[in-house]
Amino acid sequence: MYFLLEQILNGVSSGAVYAIVAVGMTMIFGVMRAINFAHGEYYMIGTFGGWYATSALGLPYPAAILFGVAVTIVIAYVIGKFVMQRMIGAPVEASVVATLGVSLVLQNTAILIFGGSYKFFSAGYIEPVFFGDVGIAQQRLLIILVCILVFLGLELMVGFTRMGKTIRAVSQNIEACEVVGIDVKKVVMTTFILGTALAGFSGILTAPVNVSVYGGMGEIITFKTLPIIVMGGLGNVRGTLAAAMILGIAESLVAGHFGLQYRDSVGFITLILMLLWRPHGLFSSRARF
Amino acid sequence: MTKSSFRTVLSASTMALCAAMALPALAQDADIKIGLVSPNSGANARYGSFAQRGAALAAKEINEAGGIDGRMIEIFPADSVCTPVEGVSATQRLINQNEVDFIIGDICSSVTLAMQPLVEDAKVVLVNAASSNPQITYQAGVGGYKYSFRNYPTDEVRALSIAKYAAEKGLTKLAVLSVDSDYGRGAIDFTKKYIDDLGVTLVSEDYYKEGEVDFRSVLTKVRKSDAQAILMYGLADTTPIIARQMIEAGLAGKLPLLGNGEFSAAATIEAAPKAMDGAIEAAAWLPAYDSEGSKAFVAAYEAAYDGEEPNNHAYGHWETLHLLAQAIDDADSIDADAVVAALEAISFESPMGTITFDDHHQAIRPLLLLEIEDNAPVVTGSVTGAVTYADN
Structure with a gap:
């Protein structure tokens, strides 16, 4: 029983990471109708920023989080300005090629600057806390807590602020937004920076438990995120949270009961099943787009 | 020496020098x-x-x-x-x-x-x-x-000497966590060949893919089992991740790592000193x-x-x-x-x-057994690499 509980808790903690990354990707999809294949790379940039701050600048971990997010925002701003803004109204293929290209450029820039070898992240709070017989690292509790806060914040923002309302408006109808005077470019840019900053943030949050930092680390995250945003329903924030938790828990149970070697197949099997039976997601009754 | 004969000598020696200098160029062709x-x-x-x-x-x-x-x-x-x-x-x-x-x-x-x-x-x-x-x-x-x-x-020698060492230390129940490759699986296959005679059993077997970063589920499973040590033939870059997550899972200091995967590298020990303490590795060489x-x-x-x-x-x-x-x-x-x-x-x-x-x-060369003590590797023994080729 405790074993099951602990495996579920492990699943929730990896689900929380997936959720923070995926929600950014799904919001960007909402306003741009484009899958951001470079999304994992912002996760990588955030992690590198945090790693650089702790190991080269000697900053404490909380400051490293700020530093990493700031670096991600700066890079996202540049790429948003030069690449993503041009994708508004462009055909879908254009954004696929553009974001794949951005992903290669970012990966290889990181490798050129820091070298191709693995770096180890040694900051953070990895001592375990035990609730009875169930143990979990402090860092993972922090991740779960941050995930709850991020989703509460997003719900409030999307529901009640002007920015949130414009994001919703743009994801429903770009032409109408332009007619009523909403600055679509600005909304796309803000959403893009918010989404990528969340990815970078989640990268630094997980670095203490995932330990390794290297140029290609974003790829795996991008591919884990894809089944989640499909399951959650593209553009659906709440759906993303539920889908991320389902995938995280399913992976954890598979790794615990069948063996680690089968874990990564869970995401891909889910993706295939979803595309076969419910291509617009678990929670939408019909596709919105 | 006349002027002209001096000239002859000079030109001859110049030529000889040129020829000598040309030699490395010739040698480079080969x-x-x-x-x-x-x-x-x-x-x-x-x-x-x-x-x-x-x-x-x-x-x-x-x-x-x-x-x-x-x-x-x-x-x-x-x-x-x-x-x-x-x-x-x-x-x-x-x-x-x-x-x-x-x-x-x-x-x-x-x-x-x-x-x-x-x-x-x-x-x-x-x-x-x-x-x-x-x-x-x-x-x-x-x-x-x-x-x-x-x-x-070869891993046959390595598997045998690690299994023997484990048995001598009274670590008879091992949980396997190796890389999913000919190296990681091969070492475990050859371990199985010897453990029956040594009275050692494998309580679980897990293999991870290159680039894997989440070992929590497996380590939780290991903690719930009665394993006394983790047998790992792994990749150097993954060892620090597993070691850090062992601390998380409350395994550090309780279950030592056994096997191979650059346990003795300074960066690995630094990433998780508590988990690496007492780790036992069989390595071909180490800087110390x-x-x-x-x-x-x-x-x-x-x-x-x-x-x-x-x-x-x-x-x-x-x-x-x-x-x-x-x-x-x-x-x-x-x-x-x-x-x-x-x-x-x-x-x-x-x-x-x-x-x-x-x-x-197959080279017959020594294999070193080392143990991490106080954040530094100590060579505790050495075995010669002679293999007895059984029917395979």
Whole structure:
């Protein structure tokens, strides 16, 4: 029983990471109708920023989080300005090629600057806390807590602020937004920076438990995120949270009961099943787009 | 001496000098080409970089000492990405386009196993310096492939000595967490061959993929089981991740790591000192190894590469190139069959002792057992690498 509980808790903690990354990707999809294949790379940039701050600048971990997010925002701003803004109204293929290209450029820039070898992240709070017989690292509790806060914040923002309302408006109808005077470019840019900053943030949050930092680390995250945003329903924030938790828990149970070697197949099997039976997601009754 | 005769002497000596200076240029035409296959990109690029640097250092030392009978060594690097497909095409390029005389490689066992039939067909001598899957030499020498040699301990010896060591320490229930490759699975297969006699049992078996970062579920499972230690034949880059997550899972300091995966590297110990304390590893070499030659190598390597500490693959490839150079020198030729005969008869004085090859072309060389104590590796024993080839 405790074993099951602990495996579920492990699943929730990896689900929380997936959720923070995926929600950014799904919001960007909402306003741009484009899958951001470079999304994992912002996760990588955030992690590198945090790693650089702790190991080269000697900053404490909380400051490293700020530093990493700031670096991600700066890079996202540049790429948003030069690449993503041009994708508004462009055909879908254009954004696929553009974001794949951005992903290669970012990966290889990181490798050129820091070298191709693995770096180890040694900051953070990895001592375990035990609730009875169930143990979990402090860092993972922090991740779960941050995930709850991020989703509460997003719900409030999307529901009640002007920015949130414009994001919703743009994801429903770009032409109408332009007619009523909403600055679509600005909304796309803000959403893009918010989404990528969340990815970078989640990268630094997980670095203490995932330990390794290297140029290609974003790829795996991008591919884990894809089944989640499909399951959650593209553009659906709440759906993303539920889908991320389902995938995280399913992976954890598979790794615990069948063996680690089968874990990564869970995401891909889910993706295939979803595309076969419910291509617009678990929670939408019909596709919105 | 008359003026004219002085002139004659002068011009003659100038000509002689020119001829002497032209000689190295002539000798360069007959450089000895050595292909070096290693993973230079992908998840194992770190290993490849060490291998290339170690070999480059050896080539520099040999060339500065005048080469092999005046012939210089030239290294042709090739990238295997640690996958058999890439490794095979890299090897074919070396053989067909670069027309190399010898090949050293690969680090990943899966790649080396795929390279063996290729070099056999092309009649090019392959000396492996880092793959540990036992199969490689089971099928070499009298076992089949005449042109394959291995100057590295096999996992059969490693598996046996680790299992024995565990049994002696009273660690009889082991949880397996190895990399999913010919190296990781091979070592466990050979462990199974011996554990029954030693009274050791494996309580669980898990294999991780390259680049895996989340071991929580498995480590939780291990904590709930009655395992006394974790048996791991893993990748150096993954060891710190597992060690950090062992702290998280509350396993650090309770279950030691046993096996191989650069447990002794300074960066690994630093990432999770609590989990690495008491770890037991069987390694071919470590930077702290106490011998004059080994210390000189570490100093030369650090001087050449901005103070970077070498790992055992840097050492292995450095040593193997020196060994191959001696074999070529002994054979007095770069003819493959002559060098095979020279390698079979070689008695090479390495910083780790004398190295010879058995009839399966497996190097008989020491394997070190070490334990991490107070954040530093301590050599606790050494076994000779002689293999008894049972019916496989």
